[in-house]
Amino acid sequence: MASPDQHLQFVTLDVFTQHRYAGNPLAVVRVPASVVLTQGQKQLIAREFNYSETVILHESGESYRQKEWTIDIFLTTAEITLAGHPVIGTVCYLGQALGASAASGTISGTLKTKAGKVPFTYDAGSKRAEVEIPHDVHVHPKTLTANEAIQHGIPEEVHQSLKRPAPVVSIVKGMTFCLVELPSLEALAKLRPNLKDLSTDGLDREYHPTGVVGFFFYVKQGTTTSGIQKLRTRMIEGSQEDPATGSASSALAAYLAFYADPTPDSAQKVHKFELTQGVEMGRESVIVLEVSGRSASQIEKVKLSGNSIHVMEGSLVVPV
Numbered sequence: 167m168a169s170p171d172q173h174l175q176f177v178t179l180d181v182f183t184q185h186r187y188a189g190n191p192l193a194v195v196r197v198p199a200s201v202v203l204t205q206g207q208k209q210l211i212a213r214e215f216n217y218s219e220t221v222i223l224h225e226s227g228e229s230y231r232q233k234e235w236t237i238d239i240f241l242t243t244a245e246i247t248l249a250g251h252p253v254i255g256t257v258c259y260l261g262q263a264l265g266a267s268a269a270s271g272t273i274s275g276t277l278k279t280k281a282g283k284v285p286f287t288y289d290a291g292s293k294r295a296e297v298e299i300p301h302d303v304h305v306h307p308k309t310l311t312a313n314e315a316i317q318h319g320i321p322e323e324v325h326q327s328l329k330r331p332a333p334v335v336s337i338v339k340g341m342t343f344c345l346v347e348l349p350s351l352e353a354l355a356k357l358r359p360n361l362k363d364l365s366t367d368g369l370d371r372e373y374h375p376t377g378v379v380g381f382f383f384y385v386k387q388g389t390t391t392s393g394i395q396k397l398r399t400r401m402i403e404g405s406q407e408d409p410a411t412g413s414a415s416s417a418l419a420a421y422l423a424f425y426a427d428p429t430p431d432s433a434q435k436v437h438k439f440e441l442t443q444g445v446e447m448g449r450e451s452v453i454v455l456e457v458s459g460r461s462a463s464q465i466e467k468v469k470l471s472g473n474s475i476h477v478m479e480g481s482l483v484v485p486v
Contacts, residue, residue: 172201172484178215181255182410182443182451182472184293189444189451189474190410191217192255195482199226203484205245210485212240218408219252223259233275235260248281248300248338250412250453250470257295258474261288281338296471299337299412303420303465306334308368310344318381319361320346324353333425334364336373337417337468343382343401345418351398354385355446360405378403382414384441392438395422399443409444410451416468419455424462435459 176195183189193215197203203211203222212220222238229235238245239252261273271291277284282300289296310318310332315325332346344364348354364379380403387396399415401408423437436458444451453472459465 173481174201174484175481176479177259177476178217178478179255179259179474180477181251181258181474182412182453183449184473184475186475186477188409188449190251190408190449191477192252192474193217193220194223194256194259195220197222197224199224199228201484207485208238208240208245209243211482213242214482214485216242218406219246219249221252221256223256230264233273234278235275236278239279245280247340248279248284248413249341250299250414250416251410251472253277253279253284253286253297253299254295254412254470254472255474257286257288257297258293259476261290261293261295262476264288292473294471294473296469299416299468299470301416301420301465301468302336302338302373303417303425303462304336304370304373305421305425306336306342306369306373308334310334310346310364315346317362318364319358320381321356321358324348324356327353333421334369334379335417335421335425337413337420339373340375340377341413341417342369342374342377342379343414343417344379345421346381346383348383348385351385354383354398354400357383357400357402357446359402359407361402363404380408380411380414382411382418384418394438394440397439397441398445399441400446401443407447409447409449410453410472411443412453412470412472415439415441415443415453415455416470419457420465420468423457424459424465 180189224236312328336342401411439455441453456469
């Protein structure tokens, strides 16, 4: 058990960006094997940082030898099983801590999360992390229609332009998002936080037993000559907006790849996406995804990648 005067080292990073004070902030708190934190202590630390997520990184000589680390991911109010920007930020921190240089190529390892093991690579040249996101993609029977959208605080001029009923999709059990397609960046810009929560009535309880469903809005911006589908996105949950949401982006990519326009089972397909989020907040983020498989029932891999940049470091006193 940590003593009241125990100090822990931490770093903060801005994730899904190569520029400080953009992207999504993340705190990574380093916990050596000699220190055991209670759940309450971890939660207090996360609340103190007041970021959307804080990572508790369990470090030991063995973890560095085996290239396998256990992490806990906390919101300010609860622990969650998985989130995209915490795993990308942690991998970038580890890549730099392992002394990666452009000459050394890539470093591989595994993060152990509550949602399962997350294999990763860190490319020292591009300073980019890539992780394989655990996935159990599920499209719920519930949808959000244009008429229902206005009841949740979506502006009338926006809800009238909804292109289709919005599906509700879980990337893993407990991580669920309402994916709302809009026709233009002008419509996207008219959105404001403080949306009424989407009712969980009609959701499959196995995949979303409790909690809030976030609204993930997106605008398609075409496909590049190299086959990358580009999108602009915004994530709003209640009164909060998130500058970069890897889990929602993963759910959207999987949905667009294999559910929005399903095709018969065939040869392996690889779908690539680049999502830009956080522009309206002044914290532009770039999230890259690759979804591979044969069909909706045979999604093999969901790969999430992005950059992070170091912002702060220091020590904190373990709460009593």
